Every structure is written in structure tokens, then in C-alpha cells.
Amino acid sequence: MQVNKITGKAYHDATKHSYLSVQIDPNYVDSSTQPSSFKFYPKFYRRISLDFLNNSIHSFLWLTSAITLEKTYKNTVDKLRVNPSAGALYPTEIYVQIRGIQGIVDGIYHIEVENNCLVLIYELIDDGLEGYILPNNRIIGFIFLISCVYYRSSWKYKDRSIRYCWLDSGHHLGAIAASAFLHDRDIQLVFDFDKLALNADLGFENKEFITACAISGNVQDKKVRRLRLKVPFVCGTDYFEQNQFIEEAYKETALQKSCQQEIKHPQLSFDKDRFSQAVWNRRSIRRFEKQFISQELYFSIFQEIRQAIPTESFESIEIYAVVHRVEGIKAGLYKGTHLVKEGNFSEKTGYLCVNQAIASYGAVTWFFVSNYTNYQTAMQIAGFLGQRLYLASNYWGIHCSGIGAYYDDETQEFLETDKDVLYAMAIGI
Template sequence: YVQSRGESGLADGIYHFEPLTERLRLLHVPKPGEGLEGYFDDGCMVTGLVVLVTAIYYRSSWKYGQRALRYCLLDGGHILGAMEAAAYCTDRSCSWVTRFDRRRLQKDFGFLTRELPLAMGISGTRSSDRICRPQMSLDFVNGSGPFCRDPVIEQAFARVSSSSVCRSGKEAGTPYSDAKKDLKSIILRRRSIREFSGRPVSSAQYRAVCDMIRRNIALDCDEDIVVFSIVHRVEGMESGLYVDDRCLKKGDFAAMAGYLCLDQSLGADGAATFFLVGDSENYPALMLKAGLLGQRIYLASELQGLGCSGIGAFYDLEVADFLETDSLILYALAIGI
């Protein structure tokens, strides 16, 4: 969903974006002083665009069961990462809000408990003028056809949604410095790699991808994520388990990485397999950040001529054992050629 305010070429209003047709459908024209900012904690006005990212959870849970909540949040984070890259290509600013009144918004948009409001993106300028939530009550739209309620997902989402814990993010510029036309063509053509050749990548390529992970993120709640990397085919680097440049264990763990990724060869055959690890009561912000970093890893890999695949299916406990961590394993990604 997109809200436009004072944006040239797009009348003020709240729209639904239809990816298939790439069209915006006008849902509501807020009165002056009303808008999506009314759901933010601070209610401060945004002149420009506010993007609302949601997930219709049954589209994932029919297949992944309760694990779907993770996928919804990771996918949502990927969308935020896609916004970040698109904003860079179009010379726009971009930041994200994970603290907002999700329950009220769910009611006003007619989402029932089936559509989960995940995050908002801001591309515009903020002022101290206060905005109220829009006086609207949209009808429910069935976005999944069949639907089986999953009380665990709904309750978990409701519980973690109102977390009061939050570590504010740092001011962040764009993480990209590449030619805009190169990045744009990569955004348009990127796909998840389905099979690696088993050939090594250069250490410069690997480090360029790692560098992208470390750059600041303009999230209102910036939870700590540690990125472990099982390196198996990077020229000039000893195989082993790393955090940043620090080698924690030396050895060829390629087969182990494949096993940990639910026996998927993607985990074993690439140059390196990343595991994003963190712990926070603020689960939505943590997982959204993991997805956002995931999108950066995808695009940074493609910019280096490498392939990448997200890996959401892994053996949680075994990964934690191998990494010797008590924290949550949030997401894995493999890169290589």
C-alpha cells in the first residue's frame, strides 16, 4: 500500500499497489491532517510517499505451517531492501518504521487478523506537524481464496507487535555507491541461483558482499544481528567459520553447511553460506532487518557477478550448536558462482 502526499504526478491518497498489473488502485482520500502517519508513535507528517508492507499469512502457511511467520517477516524485509535500492536509483531518501499501531491499522484497513501489517517505508521529508489516522473503515478483501486460521501465528504476531523494547537505528545514508544504471538493471534481472558450479570466488568479491552487510540501516528499531559465515570457496581465505574477518574454527565445513541448510546442496556448493543470528523481544524488527540484509546480500552478490539464494529452511538447533550460540538463527543465504 502507498500513501502519496504532495508528490508530483500522483494525487494525494492511499492506494493499493497491484504487482501483476503494476497499477495503483485508489482506496481512500484522507482529509487534511489525516494519513498513515497517524499510526506512527510520533504521528509526524511525511511529505512524499509512505509505503505499508503487509503479508497475507495463509499464502505462506498453507505450505510452511507455523514457520510461515518467519517467511512473511523475511519477505517483508526483502521488500524494504528492494525499496532501499530503488530509492538510491531514483535519488530519493528512504527509511523504515516498525513501531506503529498495527492493531488499529488492521481494523481500519479491514484486514481482520489474516493480513499482517509488517512495516512502513518512508520516502519523503518529515515535519513536526501532527497527523491523525485516516477516518476510514475499508471492507475486508479475501486475498488468499481458501483460508485456514492459524491461531499460533495470529497470537504470536499480536504479542510481538506491541513490543516496547526498541533500540533506535543510526542515521543511515544509502549503502550503494554503484552506477545507478548497473544497479537498476540488476534489480530487474536478479533471480535466486538454483545451483552452484563449485568454482571459487575471489576474496575481493566476497569482501564486497560482506561490506554491504555492515553498512548502517535507517530502521527505527535497529536490533543487533551477527553474521556468521561458513567459507568454503573463497580464493586466499582459509576455509572455516568466520564472523567478519575473525576465523572461529578452521576446516572444510561445506558438507556440514549443506546439512545444516536442511540438506540443501545450495548450502554446500557455493563459496560461502551466511547465517544471520540475533536475539530480541522485538521479533518483527529483528526479522525485518534480517530480510533487509538478505536483499542487500542478493543485490551485492549480483553486482559482483555472483549468484545468491536465500535459505529459510534450516535445522535451527543444529545450526545453533555448530555456531555455538544461544541466540536465534534468523536466516541463511548462500553466495557463489
């Protein structure tokens, strides 16, 4: 697709769904051609098996990305993870720089999800990732990088997959934050840094790109130079087809600055044992039973997703809730807690979400809306909120699902907003 005046908004506009666009191109694919969804570095790289039962650092790292359910479907095994993913295509990968942690060589590691291990892809001397992210600081602890192997998603969703790459990346950041919470570690998200130089130095060519960073550790006032050597290229899929639109959308939005805010940390009040169960058992619901949820649980969930997001680079998101089945609350469209219009809109939201029953039969259908400065950051924050919504709902025994497919313009009209609709979700029983 040709986009002339390129801004983040232009990429959003160019990937809108409408009733007609979905009829014309329903995204059918031959599943036997699906590119691989795990990345492996060659055998000769040094590996550390993650002993998540006996080592809390291993468990912290492992729980950011772990496989939590294996499902056999038509002779293939789907490996579902702590993080959800649009179409279960899992474009995201995680790398972690570890510095100053006893028993682990200072280096950059790839988390090899399928084998539960860390792969040492780069040993540090006087250099490190800080040079690209926080040029005046050195981090004793962990620097996580999230990247997207975009073809895993564009294989099916074509240009619109750029949205899913970013939403998935936000979910993965949420999974890192959840693991940090369970392991008593603070986390800071960073969206504005020299991603393009990092992609080049990590050897990603045009096939993988860094979307975000999460820091967990002590910040020292010391400069660290950028990587002294390049990491060799290793492909994250077994085959690849280029999508120029996605590559452009990524690059353009990697360079724009996000809004700024003072960093604040969330005050999560979850019981850790129960929250750990929610992380382990998190799943997307496929069908709701059209039951009501209590008002108390609805407000508890709402409160959790509105907690502070620990980042200085920020984009603010407005939350719309279309209430269908919450005891004691009038059915209708709410902006935050303010009633915009009363009515039973459950059929309407089902239609808007491309006739998906999950958007009709739940208790609440949510829409995350923004007039962002940086589209890439805004989408990831929407995904991060999405992960919170999954975990807070599942914690309280309420089901949840992300919804990436909706008719953009009609949804905006229904919400009575001129801001872009970044993501939809449904919760219920």
C-alpha cells in the same frame, strides 16, 4: 500448537526444524490447492497505470514490487518478482500513501502487482497514516506499508511460515530501499508503530497484517489525525484457513518495543546503471558449479551488507560466514572476519540446511544470528540484509539464494552461539 509463556523467543523456539521434525512433516502440499498470490480490489476502485518508462515516480513505485520473470511450470505460470519469497508464495503486499505529489490525488493506494497499477483505496482529507506512525508529523511524499497475507505461506509452511512472512517482508523493504537508491530518494524504515489499529482501520480482519513501514519524503511538524473512515475488507486470497499460532505470534511481537539507535544512512557506491540491472535480473540460484570467487569480491559484498540500516527501531544482527571457496581465504567458520574454526565445512552446512546442495556447493554459506528484543523486527532486518546480499552479489556476477530451512539447534551448536539463528543464505558461482 499451544504456546503458554508467549514471547518472541517462544515463537522462534516453537517453529524450530530438527532432523526428526523434517522427517515427520516434510511439508508436502497439493499444488493445485495453492491460494492466490495476488490481491485485487474490486473493479470500481480508481486505478492509475504505472508508466514506468516515462514517469520516474511511477518507476520508483513500480520497481518496489515488479514482476521480472514469468516461468511456465506444469501448465501454471510462476510470476517471479524483484523480491524473492520463500517457496515463491509471496505473502507480502504493499500499500503506499502519496501526499503532495503533483499529478497524483492524495491518498492511500494498493500496488496491484499483476497489473502494474496503483489502486486508490482511500482519499485523504485532513487524515492519514502519519497518525499511526509518526503522530506529530506530516509526510510530504510517500509512506509505504508492507503487509502479509499470511495464508499464502501458512498453506505450505504452517507455523514456521511466520518466520518466512517476516523474512519476506524484510526482503520487500530491501526492494523498496533499492528502488529508492535508484531514484535518488532517501528512505527510513519504521518497525515500531500502532500496527494493530492500522490493521483494523485498513479492513484487514485477521487475514492480513502490517509488518513494517518505509518513509520517503519531507517530514513536517504537523499533526495528522488517523483515518476518518474504515477501508472495506477485501481478501488477499481466494480462500482462507485460520492459523491461531501465527495470529498470536504476530500480535504479541507487534506490541514489543524494538531496540533504539540513532538513524544513519548507508553510503552505497554502486554504479546506478549496473545496479539497476542487478535489481531487474536478481534471481535465486538453484545449483552452484563449485567454483571459487575472488577475495576482493567477497570483501566487497561483505562491506555492502554491513552498511548502516536506515532506521531508529533496530535489532542488531551478527553475521557468520562459512567460507568454502574464496581464493586466498582459509576455509572455515568466521564470525564477521574473525576465524572461529578452520576446516572444510561444506558438507556440514549442506546437512544443516536440510540437505540442500546450495548450502554445500557455493563459495560461502551465511548465517544471520541475533539475541533480539523484538523478534518481528529482528527477522525483518535479517530479510533486509538478505536482499542486500542478493543485490550486492548479483551486481558482481555472483549467484545467491536465501535459505529458510535449517536445523535450528544443530546450526546454533555448529556456530558455537547461544543466540537464535534467524536466516541462512548462500552465494557462489
